[in-house]
Structure formats: structure tokens, C-alpha cells
Amino acid sequence: MQTPLYYRLLMAIAKPLYQLKLSTKKTLPNETAQRFGKSYPAITINKPIIWCHAVSLGETNTAEPILKGLLANNYALWITNTTHTGFERVEQLFEKELANGDVYHSFVPADKQNIVENFLNHVNPIGALFIETELWATTLAILEQRQIASILVNGRLSQKSFDGYQKFAKLSESMMDNISLIIAQDSDSAKRFRQLGATSDKIRIASSLKWSSKANPLMISRANSLSKEWQLDKRTVILSASTHDDEESQVLQALQNLTTKFDNLLWIIVPRHPERFDDVAMLIEKSTGKTAARRSQDQKPSETDSVFLADSMGELGVWYALADMAFVGGSLVNIGGHNPIESAIVGKPIIMGQYTQSCQQVVDKLKNVGALQQVENKAQLQQAIKYWLNNPDKAKQAGRAGQQLAESFQDATNQQLAMILDCLGENEQYRIQNEMRLMDNAPVESKKIIDDFEPN
The missing domain is CATH 3.40.50.11720 (3-Deoxy-D-manno-octulosonic-acid transferase, N-terminal domain)
Known part of the structure; x- marks a missing residue:
């Protein structure tokens, strides 16, 4: 048409x-x-x-x-x-x-x-x-x-x-x-x-291909190395992944309130878009009064740093593996929410905002098994984090539930790949049959020319 x-x-x-x-x-x-x-x-x-x-x-x-x-x-x-x-x-x-x-x-x-x-x-x-x-x-x-x-x-x-x-x-x-x-x-x-x-x-x-995320051994290995290098064994790491404009400010306000009640918190922020890295660095400095430690400059968080800016590409899997819990961005602002399965597959409890229309069915499944909390604003975000900080066993249980759910859908790739290959095969057969019909219906003179050029 x-x-x-x-x-x-x-x-x-x-x-x-x-x-x-x-x-x-x-x-x-x-x-x-x-x-x-x-x-x-x-x-x-x-x-x-x-x-x-x-x-x-x-x-x-x-x-x-x-x-x-x-x-x-x-x-x-x-x-x-x-x-x-x-x-x-x-x-x-x-x-x-x-x-x-x-x-x-x-x-x-x-x-x-x-x-x-x-x-x-x-x-x-x-x-x-x-x-x-x-x-x-x-x-x-x-x-x-x-x-x-x-x-x-x-x-x-x-x-x-x-x-x-x-x-x-x-x-x-x-x-x-x-x-x-x-x-x-x-x-x-x-x-x-x-x-x-x-x-x-x-x-x-x-099944959605979003479920096909798998734990990357290289990312996990890097996370383990950084955990030792940064001496994180006594710290609680909270990840804010794929954040958008206005989400970092809400996250940082929640952090300010939580750091007065909980010791040794480290908040890793990963903005979604590289062009915003410098703006987020300035926002962190304004919020904390300190220059942000930045991954792009090969820096590491000191014992007194409460925020680290992970302004690199291709390392999101490292930060999920390193974290104790994760907030998945694009959800406190009306973007639609990013894929929470990357967090679930490495067994980390998840928090998302109310705007999850881009991945709603995935979010609903994770909520149903207790792996994900959904919040409407920064106050509720703070309460959700506080709940898991006060109940670490329940946080680990939530992470395990999400991981088991994600693993149960791992056949999504094979399902869709089989459908793609079938369609390609059927289309090729149709194309060949159509070409043969055109040849059969061609005028006699055209057929003679075609026959003359056929290989021996």
C-alpha cells in the first residue's frame, strides 16, 4: 500500500x-x-x-x-x-x-x-x-x-x-x-x-527481550575489583541509573535527608545522556559542597564522599553489580522508565517512579514478586530507600525474587529469533516463487533471452 x-x-x-x-x-x-x-x-x-x-x-x-x-x-x-x-x-x-x-x-x-x-x-x-x-x-x-x-x-x-x-x-x-x-x-x-x-x-x-538481559561476568569482575579498591565492604551503595533532568536533584535531596540518619552511604549517579555529565557534576557540587568525584577522570570516592558521578559509557552493568539497591531513572519524570531487568538479573532490589509506561508489564511482574517498589515523588523515594536500609534481609530477599523472575523468562531471545528466521525463510520462498511466476508469464522473446543467459 x-x-x-x-x-x-x-x-x-x-x-x-x-x-x-x-x-x-x-x-x-x-x-x-x-x-x-x-x-x-x-x-x-x-x-x-x-x-x-x-x-x-x-x-x-x-x-x-x-x-x-x-x-x-x-x-x-x-x-x-x-x-x-x-x-x-x-x-x-x-x-x-x-x-x-x-x-x-x-x-x-x-x-x-x-x-x-x-x-x-x-x-x-x-x-x-x-x-x-x-x-x-x-x-x-x-x-x-x-x-x-x-x-x-x-x-x-x-x-x-x-x-x-x-x-x-x-x-x-x-x-x-x-x-x-x-x-x-x-x-x-x-x-x-x-x-x-x-x-x-x-x-x-x-516474551519481551528486556528479560533477556544476562549477568555479564566481566562487569561483575570489574565491580568486585572496584569494591575492594574503594573499600566498600562497610558502605551501602545506592545506584541512580539512567537519570534525566530533574531526577538528580530529587535524588540528591533524598540523599541529604538520609545521610543524617545512616552512616557510610555512597550514592552513585549515572545520567542517561553524556551531554548532561558536566551539568550533573555542578549539581552535585552545589548539593554537597564538594567537587564531584568522576569516573571519566579516573577518580574514586573518598571515605567522606557521599556521591560519585559515574560519567562513563558502557559500564552500567558494573554499577548495578556494585550496588546494594537501585533506583531506575526516567520514571520520576515523564519519560516512561528504563529497563529495570538489568538490576533484577544481578539480584538487586529496585525502586522506580510513577512514570513506567514504557516498561509497565515488566514493572508489574517485578512488583508482584516484591522485587520493586514504585514511588510518586522524592519523599516516597526517600521512604522506600529507608525501608530497605532498615531491613537489609528483606532487601536481599527482594533482590533474589527479582533475579529468579528474570531467569524464568530467559527464553525470550530464542522465541523471537525463531519467529524472525521463520519470517525470513518464508519471505525468501515467496520472492523466489514470485520471480518464477514473472518468468513464466514473460513474453516468448524475453524467455529466449533469459534461457540464453542461463549457466551451463
């Missing part, structure tokens, strides 16, 4: 505005050229390529086990991102594969026909994966025209997003018509995709 005319006109108008926006921002080498279909890394390997688009850091982490599974099945990957944090995470996760040509990497092409076609002409993928909710109408239409399988992996559609899509019914219908497969992470999302126009045969339900 062709995308509505109004959408194509909108994309044409948006292109120069998008170019102007990029010209005013700090961009990475070749970023602008990649976003507009001008220049891409050369392909040096002769394997079928699967394109995977993961918007940012969270989607990239979610996609990792699936992508590793596809590499193990002898596919090559072309991974695109929208944000710099997602782009940098791919560079970390697939350093070896990028070097040997099994993985290629660029920024996502803008959703305009000639740009998408330039990208696809270069990559020539046999399939395209989109992680969670990132769908683009023109891209899906072109993939369908080229008989390239398009799969929404770990699909999630909240009520808020559904309401937004419904306002553009024709556009949503075109996307649902053009996509090959939707792997929904829950029945509510599956129902909403169906209401937008996806036929039942295109929808599958599988």
Missing part, C-alpha cells in the same frame, strides 16, 4: 528543515551524508545482510541478543541508529564484528523515497528489523515493493502511542499493511496493532 500523499508532502517539506537542524548541531563524521543517503561504508563480505534499526541506547541494548543470534546463523548485519548514544553503543558491542566485516554501521536514512532507495541499493538487505516502536511509512512501503521482509521486533504500543497513531488512520493502515511481521511483547500491544489495521496472521506474541 502506498503511503498517503499528505505524508509524502510532509517529508518533502521536512527534509530541508532537517538538514538545517543538523547543520546547527555537533555531528559525527559522515553523519549528515548517511542520514541523506549520500555515503556509506563499503561492504567487504559475501553474506546475506539483515538491516536492523535501533533508535537509541535502550533499543540497541534490547536488540543485542537477537543480533548476536543472527550473526551466529551466518548473517551479516547493517545496524542503524538515530541518536549518538545508540551509535556509540553499537561501536562498543560489536567492535570485533565491525572490524572483520560481519557488522556495518551508519545513521538511519531519512524517510524520503530517494534517500531510502539509495540506502537500500547500497546495503541490499534480505530483511529489515525495527526495534520496539520505530516505524517509518515510506521505508516500509519501499521494503514491501522490493519484497524485503520487514519485522517489528519486541513490538510495544502503549495506549498513548496508539491514540497518536489513530489520529492518522490512513498512514497507520499503510504501515500495518506493508509490514511483514509484528512480534508483540504483550497481548495489549498485539490488540492495539490489530486495531490499527495489522491482520492477525502478521502478529505474534513473545
Whole structure:
């Protein structure tokens, strides 16, 4: 199905505005050229390529086990991102594969026909994966025209997003018509995709890939080394992970009240976005009266430091393993909440704010087993931490309950990977059959030319 005319006109108008926006921002080498279909890394390997688009850091982490599974099945990957944090995470996760040509990497092409076609002409993928909710109408239409399988992996559609899509019914219908497969992470999302126009045969339900997080032995080893180096055996470590603007201030206010009642607390703050690291450092200095000790400067917290700024990339697993309990950010402010399973999988009790719509089913499951407390404001955050500080045995019990729950869902990767491989296989059969039908229906003269060029 062709995308509505109004959408194509909108994309044409948006292109120069998008170019102007990029010209005013700090961009990475070749970023602008990649976003507009001008220049891409050369392909040096002769394997079928699967394109995977993961918007940012969270989607990239979610996609990792699936992508590793596809590499193990002898596919090559072309991974695109929208944000710099997602782009940098791919560079970390697939350093070896990028070097040997099994993985290629660029920024996502803008959703305009000639740009998408330039990208696809270069990559020539046999399939395209989109992680969670990132769908683009023109891209899906072109993939369908080229008989390239398009799969929404770990699909999630909240009520808020559904309401937004419904306002553009024709556009949503075109996307649902053009996509090959939707792997929904829950029945509510599956129902909403169906209401937008996806036929039942295109929808599958599988456990969320967020459950596929596994304890990383390297991260645990680093955490153990830091614990000894920093002499943390007599300190209680509280992690604030993936925090956003206004969350750090609430966390620091809660800390001020708690440090007067509890000795030897160390609060590790990990802001979600690197561009905010310096601002958070200033906020810590203003709150504590001391210059913040920073991971990026290879510093360590002294015995009198109550706050440490973990302003590094790729070490979140270390901080979860090092902590005694964790507050997961993006939840005290209306972001939607980040993945709490990274904390659960290493057996740490969890606190989140009221805004958890991006991971609500995961949050509900962890709450039901007592692994997660949900709070509405900084006062309740302080009370939740205080409860576990006063009841360390219950905190450990909560951590174990979350860990056991996470381990019970570890088959999520295999479930979704099997669905992806089935879809790719069925699409390849369909494409071959369609090509054979076209050859059979071709004029006699065309058949003669085809026969002449067949190999002996």
C-alpha cells in the first residue's frame, strides 16, 4: 500500500528543515551524508545482510541478543541508529564484528523515497528489523515493493502511542499493511496493532527481550575489583541509573535527608545522556559542597564522599553489580522508565517512579514478586530507600525474587529469533516463487533471452 500523499508532502517539506537542524548541531563524521543517503561504508563480505534499526541506547541494548543470534546463523548485519548514544553503543558491542566485516554501521536514512532507495541499493538487505516502536511509512512501503521482509521486533504500543497513531488512520493502515511481521511483547500491544489495521496472521506474541538481559561476568569482575579498591565492604551503595533532568536533584535531596540518619552511604549517579555529565557534576557540587568525584577522570570516592558521578559509557552493568539497591531513572519524570531487568538479573532490589509506561508489564511482574517498589515523588523515594536500609534481609530477599523472575523468562531471545528466521525463510520462498511466476508469464522473446543467459 502506498503511503498517503499528505505524508509524502510532509517529508518533502521536512527534509530541508532537517538538514538545517543538523547543520546547527555537533555531528559525527559522515553523519549528515548517511542520514541523506549520500555515503556509506563499503561492504567487504559475501553474506546475506539483515538491516536492523535501533533508535537509541535502550533499543540497541534490547536488540543485542537477537543480533548476536543472527550473526551466529551466518548473517551479516547493517545496524542503524538515530541518536549518538545508540551509535556509540553499537561501536562498543560489536567492535570485533565491525572490524572483520560481519557488522556495518551508519545513521538511519531519512524517510524520503530517494534517500531510502539509495540506502537500500547500497546495503541490499534480505530483511529489515525495527526495534520496539520505530516505524517509518515510506521505508516500509519501499521494503514491501522490493519484497524485503520487514519485522517489528519486541513490538510495544502503549495506549498513548496508539491514540497518536489513530489520529492518522490512513498512514497507520499503510504501515500495518506493508509490514511483514509484528512480534508483540504483550497481548495489549498485539490488540492495539490489530486495531490499527495489522491482520492477525502478521502478529505474534513473545516474551519481551528486556528479560533477556544476562549477568555479564566481566562487569561483575570489574565491580568486585572496584569494591575492594574503594573499600566498600562497610558502605551501602545506592545506584541512580539512567537519570534525566530533574531526577538528580530529587535524588540528591533524598540523599541529604538520609545521610543524617545512616552512616557510610555512597550514592552513585549515572545520567542517561553524556551531554548532561558536566551539568550533573555542578549539581552535585552545589548539593554537597564538594567537587564531584568522576569516573571519566579516573577518580574514586573518598571515605567522606557521599556521591560519585559515574560519567562513563558502557559500564552500567558494573554499577548495578556494585550496588546494594537501585533506583531506575526516567520514571520520576515523564519519560516512561528504563529497563529495570538489568538490576533484577544481578539480584538487586529496585525502586522506580510513577512514570513506567514504557516498561509497565515488566514493572508489574517485578512488583508482584516484591522485587520493586514504585514511588510518586522524592519523599516516597526517600521512604522506600529507608525501608530497605532498615531491613537489609528483606532487601536481599527482594533482590533474589527479582533475579529468579528474570531467569524464568530467559527464553525470550530464542522465541523471537525463531519467529524472525521463520519470517525470513518464508519471505525468501515467496520472492523466489514470485520471480518464477514473472518468468513464466514473460513474453516468448524475453524467455529466449533469459534461457540464453542461463549457466551451463
